[in-house]
Amino acid sequence: MSLGRASITEPRQVQIAAGWFSMGSDTGQAVETPVHRVWVDSFAMAATQVTVAEYGRFLDATGRTPPPYRGEANFAHPQQPVVAVSWFDSVAYCAWLSAMTGAHYRLPTEAEWERAARGGIEGMDYPWGNDPPAARPDYQARWKTGPEPVSQSRPNAFGLFEMCENVHEWCSDWFAPDYYFISPERNPQGPQATSRKASRGGSWRHHIKISRCSARSSIPPEFQYADYGFRVVAASHQRWPAP
Numbered sequence: 001m002s003l004g005r006a007s008i009t010e011p012r013q014v015q016i017a018a019g020w021f022s023m024g025s026d027t028g029q030a031v032e033t034p035v036h037r038v039w040v041d042s043f044a045m046a047a048t049q050v051t052v053a054e055y056g057r058f059l060d061a062t063g064r065t066p067p068p069y070r071g072e073a074n075f076a077h078p079q080q081p082v083v084a085v086s087w088f089d090s091v092a093y094c095a096w097l098s099a100m101t102g103a104h105y106r107l108p109t110e111a112e113w114e115r116a117a118r119g120g121i122e123g124m125d126y127p128w129g130n131d132p133p134a135a136r137p138d139y140q141a142r143w144k145t146g147p148e149p150v151s152q153s154r155p156n157a158f159g160l161f162e163m164c165e166n167v168h169e170w171c172s173d174w175f176a177p178d179y180y181f182i183s184p185e186r187n188p189q190g191p192q193a194t195s196r197k198a199s200r201g202g203s204w205r206h207h208i209k210i211s212r213c214s215a216r217s218s219i220p221p222e223f224q225y226a227d228y229g230f231r232v233v234a235a236s237h238q239r240w241p242a243p
Contacts, residue, residue, distance in 0.1 A: 114200065
């Protein structure tokens with residue numbers, strides 16, 4: 001049975017103003033170079049990653065096959081980010097949420113994600129500055145068996161939670177390691193189709209649990225990993241072509 005619009009609570013959103021920012025890093029990996037100025041139009045981003053509870057409503061309404069690990073103790077808390085969703089799963093969720101709410105939800109572009117993660121702070125490695133991840137409170141005791149429930153860490157300057165930690169987050173872009181050399185200045189959307197989709201953010205199961213704002217990652221869009229989730233962005237109208 002489908003859920004009506006009245007049954008859906010839209011995600012809490014943070015409005016990100018249009019503006020320029022410096023994207024990339026000259027001290028990170030080669031795929032983060034060169035640093036380049038990018039303009040991003042305004043958009044609203046969900047304050048948290050999509051949770052197990054939110055994704056569960058989508059599964060109940062659509063009958064879509066649940067992702068691996070669903071119901072396992074380390075990944076079952078309703079407020080943990082949902083994991084092991086493919087890129088196609090995340091796009092299907094966005095389409096369903098759009099249909100149920102009348103809004104337009106989609107995945108963020110890499111440029112949108114990095115602008116949001118930086119929180120308006122230029123030239124720093126992390127949302128809080130340049131102090132290393134191990135300097136964060138209780139860092140060594142966290143993320144032992146899975147991602148934490150959302151909203152546990154202090155938000156960045158924009159009010160967004162866990163932007164560089166917990167799980168990798170799918171982006172809308174295809175991935176090319178040298179894309180920054182040809183990226184347009186305004187609203188870059190990634191290269192033409194490749195074999196991999198871009199993702200951003202840190203991972204609960206990596207040795208270093210929190211990523212730099214500029215760090216880039218990618219995997220094939222059909223993969224379902226236990227440290228991959230997503231968050232959504234909303235726009236007043238659809239600007240990007242369908243995937």
